[in-house]
Amino acid sequence: MVVIEISIDLKLIISFYLLFILGANNVANAIGTAYASRATTYKNLLILFSVCVIIGSLFAKNVGNTVNSLSSDALMALIISALVMTLSTYKKVPISLHTTIICSLIGLSFKSSNLAIFGEILLSWILSPIIAVIIAYVLYLAYEKIEIPILKKITMIKYLLLISAGVVAFNLGSNDLPTVLGTFTTSQIIYIIGAIFLCLGAYLYGNRVSETLSMITNLSVTSAFIAQLSGGLAVTIFTALGMPVSTTQAIIGGILGVGLTKGIKTVRWKVLKNIIFWWIIAPTIALIAGFIINRMIE
Amino acid sequence: MSIFLFERNDEKSIINNLRLLIHMSLKSIELLKEYMSCKDKKILKEIIKIEEEGDEITKNIRINLEKAFLPNMRRELSRSAELLDETLDSLKHAAMLYELLKGELDKYLKDEIDLVLMISVDMFIHLERVLDVIEKGGDLDPIIKEIKDKEKFIDDIYQNRIYKYLINLEIVSFWEGKILCDFIDYIVNISDYIEDVADELQIIYLHTK
Numbered sequence: 082m083v084v085i086e087i088s089i090d091l092k093l094i095i096s097f098y099l100l101f102i103l104g105a106n107n108v109a110n111a112i113g114t115a116y117a118s119r120a121t122t123y124k125n126l127l128i129l130f131s132v133c134v135i136i137g138s139l140f141a142k143n144v145g146n147t148v149n150s151l152s153s154d155a156l157m158a159l160i161i162s163a164l165v166m167t168l169s170t171y172k173k174v175p176i177s178l179h180t181t182i183i184c185s186l187i188g189l190s191f192k193s194s195n196l197a198i199f200g201e202i203l204l205s206w207i208l209s210p211i212i213a214v215i216i217a218y219v220l221y222l223a224y225e226k227i228e229i230p231i232l233k234k235i236t237m238i239k240y241l242l243l244i245s246a247g248v249v250a251f252n253l254g255s256n257d258l259p260t261v262l263g264t265f266t267t268s269q270i271i272y273i274i275g276a277i278f279l280c281l282g283a284y285l286y287g288n289r290v291s292e293t294l295s296m297i298t299n300l301s302v303t304s305a306f307i308a309q310l311s312g313g314l315a316v317t318i319f320t321a322l323g324m325p326v327s328t329t330q331a332i333i334g335g336i337l338g339v340g341l342t343k344g345i346k347t348v349r350w351k352v353l354k355n356i357i358f359w360w361i362i363a364p365t366i367a368l369i370a371g372f373i374i375n376r377m378i379e
Numbered sequence: 380m381s382i383f384l385f386e387r388n389d390e391k392s393i394i395n396n397l398r399l400l401i402h403m404s405l406k407s408i409e410l411l412k413e414y415m416s417c418k419d420k421k422i423l424k425e426i427i428k429i430e431e432e433g434d435e436i437t438k439n440i441r442i443n444l445e446k447a448f449l450p451n452m453r454r455e456l457s458r459s460a461e462l463l464d465e466t467l468d469s470l471k472h473a474a475m476l477y478e479l480l481k482g483e484l485d486k487y488l489k490d491e492i493d494l495v496l497m498i499s500v501d502m503f504i505h506l507e508r509v510l511d512v513i514e515k516g517g518d519l520d521p522i523i524k525e526i527k528d529k530e531k532f533i534d535d536i537y538q539n540r541i542y543k544y545l546i547n548l549e550i551v552s553f554w555e556g557k558i559l560c561d562f563i564d565y566i567v568n569i570s571d572y573i574e575d576v577a578d579e580l581q582i583i584y585l586h587t588k
Contacts, residue, residue, distance in 0.1 A: 230516035
């Protein structure tokens, strides 16, 4: 008889809390567009979301190992991340949990051996939106070239929306989840339990989705789904490489890619500059916080 | 529903209902022409009944839109159904006003109105071809251009032939003149509605680009 012992400690509680919040916040990223276009019922989308998150968690080892190799003081990294995430939510600034966790880990264990892997991760963060831009650009141009009746095109989009929702949910399980849990464990069982917490967050705070949906319905569904799918595919590539990257950043890259197909002037560079500014500022705050706490402890 | 053929009943039923509204308008035009020659009460009742059925179909389209098409297309489709319903309203009001006209319709005006109705029928046939393109594919631009040209022609008939004739027409009373003018307006407005529907459907076409 195999007995699995899970010691319930503060790290588990905080990380499951973070996953719960992650599920509540990111369920809209995954199924929002598909729901807005009524591709299928909300219940079916939640089932699709859960299945893909749990399947994703089975492929979480790669990213989990990378994050785990950085980890020294997981508890402190999780506390900093929870605080920064809470603060940014309060300030209504969209930031990535990935960058916050990784930077706080780096700050907490500032060693030269860590800097090499940090360099690789940083490169992934820069490359993932760029790859999403390229995928979205190519996909959107290909889509515009397709000569099929409107009615069939509409139906085709609805099926593709389900696929892109599945891809983004899979990324949540295979990339976001091990970014949180990889701080202190590489256990597959913990990853699966974490996936359940992530789904719970999605179920119990599903009403948050409606807020996001109201924004999505004003977008062109076609552009939104191509951006989402491109972002999702870019993250999947980096998951295979074991790199923790942000789906949000990749999706924004996807949106930029779609925008560029209509010409460089259609892109709102002011907005983009502001987003990139916060992408730099938030992890820097986490990095400095981690570094200061590390020095204080020493 | 087949995942391989990408066919969905929700969208198809909306398109079929729009087609049905077009066919009802064509039927209503035929009945109006008949009514203008015999003033048979039964025909008037039938025109009114078609308009009531049109309301029901328009309501169905709105309800079914909840789960059909993409969100950014629903406004245009709802508006298309509304405009087609307006054509049935116009035909009903035209028939009801015709009933109030005391004398026979002037021969010149009757010929011009017949011509306007004939062009409107042609526009409806083109509008159905727009639905064919949405359903089966093809080039929309030449059909839209055809509809716009025909609408312009009807405008031309109204401004340069009917209106110029009306201002010199002897009338019995103010109300007789008002009823006649309103009757003509209802008939001429049909072409505007058809053109507006074509524009709405073209926006849907652009949404998928």
